Amino acid sequence: MIDGKSYSEIIFQPDISLGKLGIGLNILARWNEDGFRKKDYDDAGNIIRYVRWAEKGDKPLYARLGTLDRAILGHGFILNHYSNQGTDTSKNILGSEIDVNLKNSGVETVVNNITDPRLFGGRVYCKPLKMLKIDIPILSRIDLGLSGVTDTEPQQGNKDSLTVYGVDLGMPIFGNLLKVYADTAKIQDFGHGMAYGLGGEKHIGWIDANLGYKIEMRNLGEKFVPGVFNSLYEVMRPGTSSLSSAKKSSGWYGETSLGILKAINMEFSMENFKEGEPRVHGGLKVNSELISRITKKNIGVSFSYDQVREKGDNLFNLNAKNSVTTQEIIYGLNDNVILSYIYRGIIDKNGVKTKTASLATKMAF
Template sequence: MKKSLLFFVLFALGFQVTIAQDDVLESVFESAFDDTNIFNANLGLTNIDGQNYFGLRVQPEFTIGKLGVGLDIPLLFDMENGQIRTEEFKHGAGILRMIRFLRYGNKKTDPVYIKIGDLTGEKLGYGSLIGNYTNATSFERRKIGASASILIKKTYGLEVIYSDLNFNGSTKLLGIRPFMKPFGQSSIPIVETMEIGVSTVSDNDNYQEVGATEVTTKYSSSGIKANSFDVGVSLIRTQMLNLGLDAQFSKLSKNNLLASDNPTANYGAGTGFAIGLESNFKFIANTVYMNARIERQWYGDNYIPQFFNFAYEINKDARMQELLTATKSQGIFGTLTAEILQSIKIGGSLMIPDDMDSNDPNSRRAIVGLDLETKQIGKFKAKGTYVKAGLNNLGDAFSLDERSLANLIVTYKVNSFMEAGVDYQWTFAENENGVFKAINQVRPYVGVSMEF
């Protein structure tokens, strides 16, 4: 695994040497939250699923030029027997789980981008297949994934997403999207921004915990495949507004094993189509920066838009079985993110079908998501994410259950280098018996926090 990780890094850096003479893509829409240099080391009590631990967690995060590094090093001791807790290193990425992320460049703005670690928020192309994705559904069994994008001479490009560099079992989720900007070297307005891409996504994951009592990769092990075609263009590009238009056609292939296990279901390959508008807008001096996307979706039987999203990694078999009852429909997907005074970043997303019916358990389901991040405001700072899938009633959107992922950290600055805070985690993942269950973690702490 370590050799594979090293090869991936050298591969990406090799591409950087190849295209070093290419101009960096310019973007005036830069987030104030992208570049962080902070050292956190906190000591406190942690309650994980009813069991108490006491210990230290070191979480530095640095950005040097185009290189970003984030670590998470836990040292927790069981308060009953005094033994160090090793569960976080026994599964998934093992010792490499200490790498939260290793990043070079910024996606869509630099000719070379590579990220290793937590892939939360990654998407392939415009997101019709892999969108609103995360490989971090479990804090306990953290995965180390890889995402990369290159653009050569402003014309030819390639995007790759791989969900898990732990190679136990067969190939995990792999997405590849070669793309082309046929007029990228021209200076013709609008036309020069045109981008055409073809995506293929596959998963043959057959990994099961040793001694697992529940099989959760029966259908993914037999293989799931999907393909899409997309085209996009930027209609307006100014210092204050960037407005883009895109169209996507996608197909989810039939899983033969799923079909044979459900012979009475009307199940086969499914297709979908979407047209989207995305805009970036800012006032002078970045007092307010907004990103908004609205997408009209049409999907046929046995098709789910953004099929490979955050819910996919929770339970792959359960996600695939949702295709059996997915019927022809239409819907809306929208996101809105705002940064205010370079101090507060808040965002939300909603995918809602036209025919969602709270009285029909087989009707199309909605997805809701929220994000919050602040700089130091007075003595306080906060960061949190929340997503929930499988909703047939928006009134149930904010109750925590097996369809939810949540994390919230609130800190209070005691002095120039000390802080106190609370870290809350709600994840839903496979335990050592192969059974999926919610894991609730609350961690009040005090520690050192220094920004550079």
């Protein structure tokens, strides 16, 4: 129902990869007895789902314009797995991620919508000792980062901007296997928090598996929420009012991921605080290569769940408030064309449910 009128709709989302270049489209058709709804094509952002160059962390350039699914700045203490899509998933948002990664310095940027910008984020970082050509074992690897994110309208009609800025420090110990780090951040006019931890990743050759992990302790002052810009931020649009009730607390945050034989990928993250509303995320993806060995069909499935937990909520309660559930089933028509069915269920802070389903095609050459 739009403007008091009912519409039928079809969403076509081709996804094309050409080397480092990735292009995704979002072609929407709505119609009723009066014909097609032409307003859906007034904004170019509704047609272009994303254009991507390279992957996050690649040198010297990573860029993505369009839908942002899991944007992150630094270690994620301020902006973590941010998605620029709200409850209306049929409307594509033309956001941007642009990173420049040089040998000893770099910059990361995020904008929610370049056609109507509201949220801006950035991080600059460097390896100060290496830039000064000071060679000290292990210590020369230290990187220092400065981050800031601001939302000029964090709640519909609320012009009280939400700004968070911080400093981070990291030092690899054993290559990618172990990195220690620390973050501190301040929400302007509200509270302050800090975190310190370790993380890394390891390839296990004998089972062809990739294991990633992060464990950190968090000390949070009053009126501070870590990772406030996250996967549920645009769904909830909490504004600044919710920060006033955030209590001083401490606790831990952990995340882990496991990919086996390039066929099964699992990820899980969770917060545990004495006070507040911790978040939980889980995901499972079974790639088509595994199922095809059994069924001889190119079929893959994936599932993800995000929730901001209230006291008394059960873990992975799929009907909980402040949650997003996404399911996808893919079917390979041939080696280059994949048909995808995507279901997304959203339950906002008031318990209002929004469900969307779409069919998409993905092409790779």
